[in-house]
Amino acid sequence: MTSHEAAAQDGGTGRGAGPLPFDTSVAHQARMYNYMLGGKDNYAADRAAVEATLKVYPDAAFTTRANRAFLGRVIRYLAADAGIRQFLDIGTGIPTAGNTHEVAQAIAPESRVVYVDYDPVVLAHARALLTSTQEGATEYLDADLRDTAAILSQATRLLDFTKPVAVTLISILHAVPDSDDPHAVVARLLDAVPSGSYLVVSHWGSDLLGQDTRDGLHDIGNRMVQQSLALRSREQVARFFAGMDLVEPGLVRVEEWHPEPGTGDAGRSSLWCAVGRKR
Numbered sequence: 001m002t003s004h005e006a007a008a009q010d011g012g013t014g015r016g017a018g019p020l021p022f023d024t025s026v027a028h029q030a031r032m033y034n035y036m037l038g039g040k041d042n043y044a045a046d047r048a049a050v051e052a053t054l055k056v057y058p059d060a061a062f063t064t065r066a067n068r069a070f071l072g073r074v075i076r077y078l079a080a081d082a083g084i085r086q087f088l089d090i091g092t093g094i095p096t097a098g099n100t101h102e103v104a105q106a107i108a109p110e111s112r113v114v115y116v117d118y119d120p121v122v123l124a125h126a127r128a129l130l131t132s133t134q135e136g137a138t139e140y141l142d143a144d145l146r147d148t149a150a151i152l153s154q155a156t157r158l159l160d161f162t163k164p165v166a167v168t169l170i171s172i173l174h175a176v177p178d179s180d181d182p183h184a185v186v187a188r189l190l191d192a193v194p195s196g197s198y199l200v201v202s203h204w205g206s207d208l209l210g211q212d213t214r215d216g217l218h219d220i221g222n223r224m225v226q227q228s229l230a231l232r233s234r235e236q237v238a239r240f241f242a243g244m245d246l247v248e249p250g251l252v253r254v255e256e257w258h259p260e261p262g263t264g265d266a267g268r269s270s271l272w273c274a275v276g277r278k279r
């Protein structure tokens with residue numbers, strides 16, 4: 001049985017916690033995202049899944065670029081305005097321009113960043129993420145978001161969990177199906193960080209897409225992509241921030257969060273995002 005068939009048998013949710021198998025015959029979200037951003041670290045199956053996605057949802061390309069731009073703005077905000085010096089970036093993706101440590105260390109060279117991803121292709125490129133300033137530090141963990149105990153214990157090698165940490169989950173939680181209780185996963189991470197820490201989430205919004213598009217994306221996900229695509233509503237995304245104070249302007253589309261000139265049309269992407277501060 002191929003891993004794709006296994007994923008299909010598993011209702012498209014793919015698999016339990018653990019490393020993602022290296023399989024170029026079926027699309028991986030990290031490599032699709034890389035192709036969508038104009039990168040070269042992808043295979044024919046990834047490109048075919050992206051082309052199919054664009055047919056169903058042409059604004060997927062805008063949404064992807066808007067998400068990456070959001071990452072840059074939010075890390076700048078956390079480093080420059082919120083004074084954060086420690087970052088736990090889970091769902092790192094294949095390195096590209098403006099990785100978290102580059103953005104943070106351009107503002108605060110002493111920033112420390114722990115990257116986490118479970119895709120073997122991301123692991124193969126991890127060296128590009130380990131180019132820290134001398135004053136700061138970066139580390140890469142090959143781990144599954146759902147295995148929070150492993151992530152937190154290994155992250156303590158670099159991060160001091162008695163001081164504020166920004167936990168960034170940027171365009172990853174849709175890969176965690178409801179059966180793996182993503183809200184409990186996020187709660188476990190937030191339990192481990194002190195008051196004054198931040199949570200950043202961007203997430204595909206079920207209520208930002210029409211029914212036909214949702215059906216089309218689910219069909220592509222089940223047929224072509226190894227991980228699940230769990231779209232969630234604004235209310236479901238808001239629940240990740242239960243008990244936190246949301247930074248202005250609250251929960252909005254990615255291009256609407258602290259937009260800068262050239263950020264692009266408000267009201268166009270299909271990703272919700274927010275930044276919360278732990279009380």
Ligand SMILES: C[S@@+](CC[C@H](N)C(=O)[O-])C[C@H]1O[C@@H](n2cnc3c(N)ncnc32)[C@H](O)[C@@H]1O
Binds near residue numbers: 093145171
């Ligand atoms: C769409 S990319 C986002 C990259 C980056 N955060 C950004 O927004 O530019 C999502 C990443 O999450 C990773 N991912 C998905 N599910 C994961 C899991 N359960 N554990 C660790 N990484 C995961 C994928 O391998 C992929 O690299």
